[in-house]
Amino acid sequence: MRKLRTDELNRLSKEEFERVEKTPIIIVLDNIRSLSNVGAFFRTADAFRIGELFLCGITACPPHREIHKTALGADETVKWRHFATTETACQALQAEGYKIYAVEQVEGSVALQDFKFEPQTAYILGNEVEGVSEEALPYCDGAVELPQEGTKHSINVSVCAGIVMWKIFEQLHLTAK
Numbered sequence: 001m002r003k004l005r006t007d008e009l010n011r012l013s014k015e016e017f018e019r020v021e022k023t024p025i026i027i028v029l030d031n032i033r034s035l036s037n038v039g040a041f042f043r044t045a046d047a048f049r050i051g052e053l054f055l056c057g058i059t060a061c062p063p064h065r066e067i068h069k070t071a072l073g074a075d076e077t078v079k080w081r082h083f084a085t086t087e088t089a090c091q092a093l094q095a096e097g098y099k100i101y102a103v104e105q106v107e108g109s110v111a112l113q114d115f116k117f118e119p120q121t122a123y124i125l126g127n128e129v130e131g132v133s134e135e136a137l138p139y140c141d142g143a144v145e146l147p148q149e150g151t152k153h154s155i156n157v158s159v160c161a162g163i164v165m166w167k168i169f170e171q172l173h174l175t176a177k
Contacts, residue, residue: 017077022051023172024119026098027165030086030136031057031127032157039070040158041125046074048169053078054093054122056086086124090139098122102143103164104132105153109145112164117171125161 012020027050032038038060045053055061061082062068062075083089093100099121102109124140126132131154132140146160154160 014077017046017049020049022049022079023169024051025117025168025172026050026052026054026093026122027161028054028086028089028093028100028122028124028136029056029059030124030133031130032059032125033128034158035060035064035066036070037128037156037158038064039067039072039075041161042067042071042074042078042080044158044162044165045078046071048165050078050165050168053080054089055080055082056089057084086133086136087139090122090124090136093122094139099141100124100139102126102132102137102140103145103160104137104143105145106137106143109143112144112146112167115144115167117168119172123164123168125157125164128157 027041027045029038029041032041038055041053059082060067061080067075083092090100097120099118101121102124104126123144124132124136126136144164146155146163148155
């Protein structure tokens with residue numbers, strides 16, 4: 001076994017990435033405070049060709065040195081918009097015909113392994129301490145939850161986002177083939 005060289009990975013150029021079809025979903029960052037987490041969202045969104053990121057409230061926006069350091073350039077490839085509040089982002093999503101789901105532990109949430117991902121949907125991931133804001137929840141059509149069995153009640157938001165984005169990519173692209 002040997003590690004593949006970068007030129008053997010057949011990665012897209014920035015120009016090719018811009019033209020290629022994206023996964024038709026939006027990831028909403030609800031007041032994410034860590035610049036490293038924001039950068040990780042960009043990097044993971046690039047890996048799974050996520051349609052767009054909505055950066056809301058206190059969530060920092062590119063260009064920013066700390067975001068770029070973690071994103072490794074994905075902050076230059078992934079489409080994003082900033083909204084003053086998550087509520088405003090949700091209103092825009094509803095106006096564009098999107099269904100909205102919180103990734104949160106709430107009554108009636110559906111376990112990740114049982115959730116059916118569909119195109120034209122948005123997924124809200126919340127603040128590192130407070131989770132998805134109470135103000136955003138009324139806009140949600142439902143919630144998806146990551147089952148956990150350890151002593152903590154949560155995992156890092158960018159790790160959670162990576163798991164969710166992978167599951168979306170798997171359902172919409174890999175199992176669809």
